[in-house]
Amino acid sequence: MKKLVPVIISFFFILSVAHVYAQGELYMNVTIDASQIPDIQESVVTDMKQTITRFLNDRKWTNDEFQVEERIRGNISITITGQPAPYSYAATLQVQSSRPVYGTSYETILLNYFDKNFNFELNIGEPLNYNDNMFTSNLTSMLAFYANIILALDYDSFGKLGGQTYVEKAYNIANISLQAGGGWSQSGDANNRAALIENLNSQLLLPFRQNFYNYHRLGLDIYLSDPAKARLQIVGMFKALNEVIKLKPYSTLIRSFFLAKRDEIINIFRDADTEQKNEVVNLLRVLDPLNSERYATILR
Helix, strand or coil: CCCHHHHHHHHHHHHHHHCCECCCCEEEEEEEECCCCCCCCHHHHHHHHHHHHHHHHCCCCCCCCCEHHHCEEEEEEEEEEEEEECCEEEEEEEEEEEEECCCCCCEEEEEEEEECCCCEECCCCCCCCCECCECCCHHHHHHHHHHHHHHHHHHHHHCCCCCHHHHHHHHHHHHHCHHHCCCCCCCCCCCCHHHHHHHHHCHHHHHHHHHHHHHHHCCHHHCCCCHHHHHHHHHHHHHHHHHHHHHCCCCHHHHHHHHHHHHHHHHHHCCCCHHHHHHHHHHHHHHCHHHHHHHHHHHC
16 A cells, blocks of 8 residues: 555646646636627527637647746627627627736736627537638637737737747738638728738837837836836837837827826836926827827826
8 A cells, every 4th residue: 555655646746747837828808798689698698708718718829838827818808789690790809918017916918909890600509610721710710810919919028029920820810811801901990900910010010019028028027126227118119119100100009009008107107207207298199199188197
């Protein structure tokens, strides 16, 4: 009996080690609001939520190993606005992802994006089959697209242009999904999925992605220990973006960035010196004019 003890201990040790790593890289909280469709059954909505959650969270999207606590957190909020046919849904999507700031309990938002053309078909109990290089359904293409956008921004925030692999994957998904229509074509909508991935893949917006790393890794991640140095990195990003928008105005990627970061930026510069406050507010009035009044609160 004593000879079995080491074997049993070894067995449980192997099990414990095996559970250190997560099955997938994402940990998305999926919510579905079907209140606009009074006839839809609750069981259909529940099945839909479970199917989408499993697709996003249980799938391996990278070749890297993520520990459980390293999974990328976020929210997927789907609002069903119509049901033109059985198992066919018109919907919108709000997608948000975040990552922790080094040495703190604070989570900074990396992506906050609204998709008004999240239309799909899904039968109850239907598995979501997906192939990177083949269009199988609009739902799987859209979910995989946003999974790769989330990964691209997360990797970019930890390494300069570190998310390039996932930018290319999202770009490929957009190209093979053109046949599905709404949201995949750049014509007629400067804020849709096609515009988002075009921006991320654009050489003109390369300074955005390079400075996205500076903002997070060289800025936020050292803010606790050296706030003055962190602010200088962030101001550097704003100066770079000021040049970018001269070449590519009305960028959906830049608008999405400020939607995610607006309140964070205000808090970061609230304690800056007067000269830097004025410099930052003047830059932000150009970069994010719709929120000029909010940024003016930095000066108070």
